[in-house]
Amino acid sequence: xxxxxxxxxxxxxxxxxxxxxxxxxxxxxxxxxxxxxxxxxxxxxxxxxxxxxxxxxxxxxxxxxxxxxxxxxxxxxxxxxxxxxxxxxxxxxxxxxxxxxxxxxxxxxxxxxxxxxxxxxxxxxxxxxxxxxxxxxxxxxxxxxxxxxxxxxxxxxxxxxxxxxxxxxxxxxxxxxxxxxxxxxxxxxxxxxxxxxxxxxxxxxxxxxxxxxxxxxxxxxxxxxxxxxxxxxxxxxxxxxxxxxxxxxxxxxxxxxxxxxxxxxxxxxxxxxxxxxxxxxxxxxxxxxxxxxxxxxxxxxxxxxxxxxxxxxxxxxxxxxxxxxxxxxxxxxxxxxxxxxxxxxxxxxxxxxxxxxxxxxxxxxxxxxxxxxxxxxxxxxxxxxxxxxxxxxxxxxxxxxxxxxxxxxxxxxxxxxxxxxxxxxxxxxxxxxxxxxxxxxxxxxxxxxxxxxxxxxxxxxxxxxxxxxxxxxxxxxxxxxxxxxxxxxxxxxxxxxxxxxxxxxxxxxx
Amino acid sequence: xxxxxxxxxxxxxxxxxxxxxxxxxxxxxxxxxxxxxxxxxxxxxxxxxxxxxxxxxxxxxxxxxxxxxxxxxxxxxxxxxxxxxxxxxxxxxxxxxxxxxxxxxxxxxxxxxxxxxxxxxxxxxxxxxxxxxxxxxxxxxxxxxxxxxxxxxxxxxxxxxxxxxxxxxxxxxxxxxxxxxxxxxxxxxxxxxxxxxx
Numbered sequence: 001x002x003x004x005x006x007x008x009x010x011x012x013x014x015x016x017x018x019x020x021x022x023x024x025x026x027x028x029x030x031x032x033x034x035x036x037x038x039x040x041x042x043x044x045x046x047x048x049x050x051x052x053x054x055x056x057x058x059x060x061x062x063x064x065x066x067x068x069x070x071x072x073x074x075x076x077x078x079x080x081x082x083x084x085x086x087x088x089x090x091x092x093x094x095x096x097x098x099x100x101x102x103x104x105x106x107x108x109x110x111x112x113x114x115x116x117x118x119x120x121x122x123x124x125x126x127x128x129x130x131x132x133x134x135x136x137x138x139x140x141x142x143x144x145x146x147x148x149x150x151x152x153x154x155x156x157x158x159x160x161x162x163x164x165x166x167x168x169x170x171x172x173x174x175x176x177x178x179x180x181x182x183x184x185x186x187x188x189x190x191x192x193x194x195x196x197x198x199x200x201x202x203x204x205x206x207x208x209x210x211x212x213x214x215x216x217x218x219x220x221x222x223x224x225x226x227x228x229x230x231x232x233x234x235x236x237x238x239x240x241x242x243x244x245x246x247x248x249x250x251x252x253x254x255x256x257x258x259x260x261x262x263x264x265x266x267x268x269x270x271x272x273x274x275x276x277x278x279x280x281x282x283x284x285x286x287x288x289x290x291x292x293x294x295x296x297x298x299x300x301x302x303x304x305x306x307x308x309x310x311x312x313x314x315x316x317x318x319x320x321x322x323x324x325x326x327x328x329x330x331x332x333x334x335x336x337x338x339x340x341x342x343x344x345x346x347x348x349x350x351x352x353x354x355x356x357x358x359x360x361x362x363x364x365x366x367x368x369x370x371x372x373x374x375x376x377x378x379x380x381x382x383x384x385x386x387x388x389x390x391x392x393x394x395x396x397x398x399x400x401x402x403x404x405x406x407x408x409x410x411x412x413x414x415x416x417x418x419x420x421x422x423x424x425x426x427x428x429x430x431x432x433x434x435x436x437x438x439x440x441x442x443x444x445x446x447x448x449x450x451x452x453x454x455x456x457x458x459x460x461x462x463x464x465x466x467x468x469x470x471x472x473x474x475x476x477x478x479x480x481x482x483x484x485x486x487x488x489x490x491x492x493x494x495x496x497x498x499x500x501x502x503x504x505x506x507x508x509x510x
Numbered sequence: 511x512x513x514x515x516x517x518x519x520x521x522x523x524x525x526x527x528x529x530x531x532x533x534x535x536x537x538x539x540x541x542x543x544x545x546x547x548x549x550x551x552x553x554x555x556x557x558x559x560x561x562x563x564x565x566x567x568x569x570x571x572x573x574x575x576x577x578x579x580x581x582x583x584x585x586x587x588x589x590x591x592x593x594x595x596x597x598x599x600x601x602x603x604x605x606x607x608x609x610x611x612x613x614x615x616x617x618x619x620x621x622x623x624x625x626x627x628x629x630x631x632x633x634x635x636x637x638x639x640x641x642x643x644x645x646x647x648x649x650x651x652x653x654x655x656x657x658x659x660x661x662x663x664x665x666x667x668x669x670x671x672x673x674x675x676x677x678x679x680x681x682x683x684x685x686x687x688x689x690x691x692x693x694x695x696x697x698x699x700x701x702x703x704x705x706x707x708x
Contacts, residue, residue, distance in 0.1 A: 029533055032537060033536070033537070033540065036537075036544060050690070050691040050692045051552075051692065052690070052692070053690030053691055053692030054689075054692030054693050054695060055555065055692070056690070056692070057687045057688060057689040057692055057694070057695045058558055058562065058695045060687060060689070061685055061687045065683075065697060065698075065699040068683050068701065069699045069700070069701060069702055070701075070702065070703065071701055071703065072704075073707070074680060074706070074707050075707070075708050077680070077707065082683075084705070085708075110687065110689075123687075124689070126687065126688070126689050127688045128686065128688040128694060129685075129687050129688070130685070131683060131684065131685055132617070132618070132683070132684040132685075133680055133682070133683055134570070134618070134680070134681050134683075134684075135678050135679065135681065136678070137679075138677050138678070138679055171703075
């Protein structure tokens, strides 16, 4: 029997050549892969790559540009360094001073010093760093003749280091052609008072530390104009005993005959883009305070004329203006064009532009009577006696009952009856609640004598207040709101002996 | 005696092919990964360069006068002004740069910016109403990629507010920074405040 021979092929080995070749191939493969890994790691190792260095420079430059964009002034400007101020960043009300610098030595770091502290490294290994500047000369505008030389003293806390808000105010005033001098407690009270006596107006900004401000009474005795925005100084300046404040975007213009409010309509006036803190003269205002605008029914924008009584019995030595906005921490950029316009004209008036307030008086019936009546398309007239030579500016009546149109007018008197139309207002509005509604009329000069104050409603539900005894009432059928008042009254539809709650406001003429 | 020969098997062709394919795939994948990462990094850097270059010129143009302050303004170069100014220091209003183009990008004085050979920077100024202009700055890299930044400018720019005193304002600052072996980064910024030397 033939013996079979079995060979176990599972245990076969490799020849030396095979091993050498396979090991060589494996080594080559591993070397290739390793090279790829090494190249990759080198490519992304941050410290050694040009791209990383470039990105690092870009990040540092981005920070530098962000700071430079907000610069408000420079104390150092070279190709290797810049020292400049930026608006307050830490809430202390003062600007921050930044200094970016590179020594010029290749490999040295770019550093940033904050408010004079030790420089901190922004980025290392700087090979080159260069700053270049474009400057633009800005010529002073030619001032209007009446404003030439309008020098303003702005009182701040520290004139050597004014806050961002104070510098903002200064820039704003300069943009309005005023020449502004900053003086602070660091300059001394005597210097402030001596300078105040030479300028056209003093601007007391709302950021002044009122506890350190001891010269309010001395300033008040000067004939120079004073504009105040500080709530804690109203008593020293004589506007009122005390203030309150409320958040508001709106003032209610009550008198648009003054230089400051010229061009504004009476009524609500948006003066800021967001809610801002408005100061109200709340307690014991001066008896001669001219209220130009209110906030929340309290006097906010007001003036006192020279020679008039201050709240505590002193006499105002010069023009005084109280503005309700721009108090501590306020941002000028929050004021809209109305707010800025009122601020500019307030300061202009303080420097002497525009007239002092005219003396305004009223004739007619200021009493709110208790009886109520009214319907549409009737001209209601009430007889009233004018004692002065006058320029009538507005007519006010206590009306309401519906949200609809109303119109006022003034007639002459002939033998105790309404006669010729003298002037009529534009159309105004009443609300459901009764109250005083004032409508301007074209300023019209009147001689002393009897006149007829008239109003007319659009809506049958509108009402007025009346009393059964008075100088006389007349009614005349006419849709005066839509068609205008009759040129000649003619024969009255109804005749009564009472009076209605209506009066006219006028300026006394010499 | 009968000789016994072991039956010796080599690698089959299929095995060789499969192993070669696997190794090839592995190598290809790793190289593609490395290449992709490199391309991404390069593209990001290039995008950043484009943005900085565009911003620098856009900010520089924004501070120019809205219209020629020295003669009756027209859109574009005014009579007597060079249609091909040697540098941007010779232009005096925005629309003087209405069709500006430069290769490679230069600084204000006309000196080539380093590291930007083959790059192009161009400006387009679009006349809106009499009170506004649209400024477009386009930067094109050698690879053909481009980026456009736009800005709107009104007639009364912030730095043009009239004031009662003579003052020289710093209106624009250019910055070039180079760290390590990287290329320098060049940009600029216009200032929003009335910043003067103090």
